[in-house]
Amino acid sequence: MWLMKLAWKNMWRNRNRTAITIAAIFFAVILSVVTSSLQDGVFDNLIKNVVSFYSGYVQVHKQGYWDERILDNTFAQSGAVERKILQQKNISDIAPRLESFALASSEETTKGCMVTGISPEEENRITDLQRRVVAGEYLTADDRSVLVGQGLASRLGLQLHDTLVLIGQGYHGATAAGKYPIKGILKFGSPDLNDQSLFLSLPAAQEFYSAESMLTSYVLALRNPASLVGTADGVRAAIGNTYETMTWEEMMPEIIQHIRTDKGSMYIIQGILYMLICFGIIGTLLMMMVERKYEMGMLVALGMKKIKLMQLLLMESVLTVISGCVFGIMASVPIVYYLYKYPIRFTGEMAKVYEEFGFEPIFPASRDVNIFLTQGAIVLVLGLLLSLYPMIKVVQLDPIKAMKK
Amino acid sequence: MKTVIDAHNISKTFNPETIPVLAVDKVHLHLERGEFTALVGPSGSGKTTLLNLIGGLDKPDTGNILINGVDITLLSANALIDFRLHNIGFVFQSFNLIPVLTAKENVELIMQLQHSKRASIEKRVRALFQEIGLEDKMQTRPAQLSGGQQQRVAVARALAPKPQFVLADEPTANLDSKSAANLLDIMAKLNQEENITFIFSTHDARVIERARRVITLVDGQIHADTAHVETNVAHEGFSTNK
Ligand SMILES: Nc1ncnc2c1ncn2[C@@H]1O[C@H](COP(=O)(O)OP(=O)(O)OP(=O)(O)O)[C@@H](O)[C@H]1O
Ligand SMILES: [Mg+2]
Numbered sequence: 165m166w167l168m169k170l171a172w173k174n175m176w177r178n179r180n181r182t183a184i185t186i187a188a189i190f191f192a193v194i195l196s197v198v199t200s201s202l203q204d205g206v207f208d209n210l211i212k213n214v215v216s217f218y219s220g221y222v223q224v225h226k227q228g229y230w231d232e233r234i235l236d237n238t239f240a241q242s243g244a245v246e247r248k249i250l251q252q253k254n255i256s257d258i259a260p261r262l263e264s265f266a267l268a269s270s271e272e273t274t275k276g277c278m279v280t281g282i283s284p285e286e287e288n289r290i291t292d293l294q295r296r297v298v299a300g301e302y303l304t305a306d307d308r309s310v311l312v313g314q315g316l317a318s319r320l321g322l323q324l325h326d327t328l329v330l331i332g333q334g335y336h337g338a339t340a341a342g343k344y345p346i347k348g349i350l351k352f353g354s355p356d357l358n359d360q361s362l363f364l365s366l367p368a369a370q371e372f373y374s375a376e377s378m379l380t381s382y383v384l385a386l387r388n389p390a391s392l393v394g395t396a397d398g399v400r401a402a403i404g405n406t407y408e409t410m411t412w413e414e415m416m417p418e419i420i421q422h423i424r425t426d427k428g429s430m431y432i433i434q435g436i437l438y439m440l441i442c443f444g445i446i447g448t449l450l451m452m453m454v455e456r457k458y459e460m461g462m463l464v465a466l467g468m469k470k471i472k473l474m475q476l477l478l479m480e481s482v483l484t485v486i487s488g489c490v491f492g493i494m495a496s497v498p499i500v501y502y503l504y505k506y507p508i509r510f511t512g513e514m515a516k517v518y519e520e521f522g523f524e525p526i527f528p529a530s531r532d533v534n535i536f537l538t539q540g541a542i543v544l545v546l547g548l549l550l551s552l553y554p555m556i557k558v559v560q561l562d563p564i565k566a567m568k569k
Numbered sequence: 570m571k572t573v574i575d576a577h578n579i580s581k582t583f584n585p586e587t588i589p590v591l592a593v594d595k596v597h598l599h600l601e602r603g604e605f606t607a608l609v610g611p612s613g614s615g616k617t618t619l620l621n622l623i624g625g626l627d628k629p630d631t632g633n634i635l636i637n638g639v640d641i642t643l644l645s646a647n648a649l650i651d652f653r654l655h656n657i658g659f660v661f662q663s664f665n666l667i668p669v670l671t672a673k674e675n676v677e678l679i680m681q682l683q684h685s686k687r688a689s690i691e692k693r694v695r696a697l698f699q700e701i702g703l704e705d706k707m708q709t710r711p712a713q714l715s716g717g718q719q720q721r722v723a724v725a726r727a728l729a730p731k732p733q734f735v736l737a738d739e740p741t742a743n744l745d746s747k748s749a750a751n752l753l754d755i756m757a758k759l760n761q762e763e764n765i766t767f768i769f770s771t772h773d774a775r776v777i778e779r780a781r782r783v784i785t786l787v788d789g790q791i792h793a794d795t796a797h798v799e800t801n802v803a804h805e806g807f808s809t810n811k
Pocket of ligand 2: 616617618738
């Protein structure tokens, strides 16, 4: 207890030095928490974008569909297959889709669009589509009307309840044509989706494409997204090789590549940051050891065991480093929360790349508690590793030499 | 009389490989309980080196040093630290005190290192501050104490663990003559009333006068070893040493 008290007093013997050390750790924690939480936030956001606006975690297609996405590569909807998929423990939902390109026309103009036939209720459970309706209403199970992206509607010069004409190529080369009222307008963060997407009910789409009871894909939702690969393997084993079962990572490898590159450069930045902080701390430790050399020599001369002296220095380091960490974490909580609420929106080349992938060009922050704990722990460990230096000095300490002026 | 220090044939050479300096040369030293001994000699004569050796801060190249019957030259580095804590009181020339601790805490520190009970620490520290006449400065930080007061607190700290002897290397070197006399008064009083053994080095003639035995070192060898008759400290119950 008295040792603790002495450690506490020693911390305040040179207020500036302690303040500098605590401040260095404080900023290290803030910077590393914020960069990590941005990094993880971007990562999460990418996945969320991919998964919830588009692909789902796992998709099932007819074998070969992903390489050649045409209507002739469809498969017949099958209750038996759906049951087999839903028997997988980690699968929470399944939504059927029939997707293909078509031309949408108003009286003024014609634009290309991606027509997706969906089962409204199931689709909503996985991709939360209903929430994107900004005007009008969501689809019902065998609706004969359409939902269009905001951008598409305005490019066509159409408004809610106006009628558009769809023309395309159906199953086995049949001609596809139909007239549909606009039941709802959708708003997507991704410009791609906003400008090109059009949703029909599944029966309406199948009728339009002359693809009675055919599907291009089942979109699957997972209870635990972490076991993505294992779950896909399970589905593959259950339904066999007539189908291809793909994770979103397999469907879009370029996204994973992009995330890896991004994470790599973030680690380098963090590494440099940590190094700078370490030099700062080493500086104050060197100063401290010079200043207290005589005194430490005297304590050992008087009969203080070196191990006790090391305990004392360790306590001082732990107190200093922990206060820096705690203050740092306390300060980073509101910063991260702010960046989560008001994500950084970026522009230029980077933004274009994101938009090409179909994502909103934003840096949202992740609020994952683990980030605070991990970054706090890293700084703590670094601080404690650095405090090994004074301890090594204590082991080498010779009281006579230390007390010589 | 009980033997406290029995050093036999001790020598110490610095830089044996490069430019050897024979700082202590085959010294025999015998100290009894209750002695009040001054170590004198010209600068560089080996006083500090000899005190470091008998204080267990340094090891001799040859010879044995028995403190209270224990040969400290045979102790491991760690055992030696512990031995110093329990057997030897130190008063250094200056900067004796830990600046962040109060005078009282500085004295307590040593007893805390010894794992003494809270109550006994409290009692002893209070008594010691009475002895050094600084009861009113117990809560004061060293920076607010005069040099003389700091040295008195250092004496209290040296005594706290009830050591076999107190060793002081030029304890008055940084003091004005009044403070030096005052420190010597306190040391002499503790020596007479509590039979505390002191050995101190000094250059100061007025301090030498107060010693009851004066050992003179020249070139690392004992040149003279004389018993003094007390002149300027009048008191009763005083026994001549040796
Ligand atoms: N660490 C050391 N390395 C080399 N030589 C040393 C060392 N310590 C002391 N000496 C030498 O040993 C001799 C004795 O030194 P010591 O300090 O014991 O003398 P001293 O009597 O205490 O002198 P002073 O009165 O100046 O304090 C001197 O010649 C000194 O230069
Ligand atoms: Mg000396």
